[in-house]
Amino acid sequence: MAKRTIVSMPGDGIGRVVLESTIRVLDAAGFEADYVEGDIGWEFWCKEGNPLPERTIKLIKKHKIGLFGAITSKPKDEAFDELAPELKEKNLVYSSPIVGLRQHFGLDICARPCKTYKGNPLNFIRRGQGDAIVEPAVDVVIFRQNTEGLYGGVEWSNPPTEVHEMLMTHPKFKKNFGHVAKEEVSVSTRIFTKNATERILTAAFEHAKKYGYKSVTVCEKPNVIRETSGMMYKMAQQLQAEKYPEIQLWNTNIDAQMMWLTKNPENYGVIVAGNMFGDIVSDGFAGLIGGLGFACSAQINPETGIGVFEPTHGSAPKYADYETSIVNPIAMIESACMMLDFIEETERAKAIRKAVAEVIEEGKVRSYDMMKMAGRQDVISKGAATTDEVADAVIAKLK
Ligand code: NAI
């Protein structure tokens, strides 16, 4: 097979160190690739007025696969203050380069697996019968619609007159909000389309089928949010009946799901949700398996074969300038495994996951989060492993 070219996008803060460690692990697993660096993040906003330069988009278009570290985002005023002086007159507005990538390449399928590693001291435990301590084994993959819904960006404060007039045509708006001055109204829309909904549902069912999960749970709120959540559930029922009769379809409300998270997380398999509820439920499950140091994700477009793989954590600026990095690279390493699965290098992905599992279970090399320490520079002198040491331990298991 021809050697792959991967677009590596370290971004900001700890993005670079976790990505560098991960590439070392990929090399050790025998994955042969060339890496070209794609510029993205705060630095390019400040210098060029664009955190997602056109040249980076071109690289991804050409090579299709991106490994992404993390970026820093800051509020509007700070974003303006840090802009290079010559750019300040240009009326530039900062927008998240990750959201930009999703929209540009239609990366509407976001997958976030949360699987318990045996021996991870951060695993969730609860009390069972007779006060026994129970450690449920979680094995859940959340499919989050990545481009629409509440994060679609269609929103107004003090909406334009025509929008307000249109809202007034809805009896419930008129009854409940009609007496409120237009200037005092803010509206964020939650738009679902049939095409995108079908795509995320199909991705969820296909994943369940391919990896033998017995159920797909639609996690929304169709009893209250009737039009959007209702549409998703109805489409799921149809899809399941027509194409996936062997997979059970479950239906939970997001609020109840967050409660059941601690009660019976081991019962769930594949979960599918819109943009915001998918974001919430995936963070919830990630908390059960060790939190941000373990939470990985894939954002893909199955038709074009374009995919960007990234940990769900951010740039953790407070750790970015440490002389020796202390953050956990596992979320990034796991994200790279999702990349390997996507490009059908599944044996290598399996080998890396096995190596990570062995390191965790052995428990000799643990980053500060696994040691349950507060993140500070002195954690290394107290026995926590550095970012590089965790990666080295994984590499040693691969040999
Ligand atoms: P964050 O995820 O960067 O950090 C929150 C805390 O989680 C850290 O202080 C640290 O205690 C822990 N943490 C994060 N990654 C870790 C790792 N690999 N190992 C061990 N501990 C880890 O979120 P925060 O502080 O809210 O945001 C920092 C910046 O990152 C902001 O500018 C934010 O906009 C951006 N951000 C970017 C994301 C992305 O690139 N996808 C996602 C979330 C936030």
Ligand code: MG
């Ligand atoms: Mg989130």
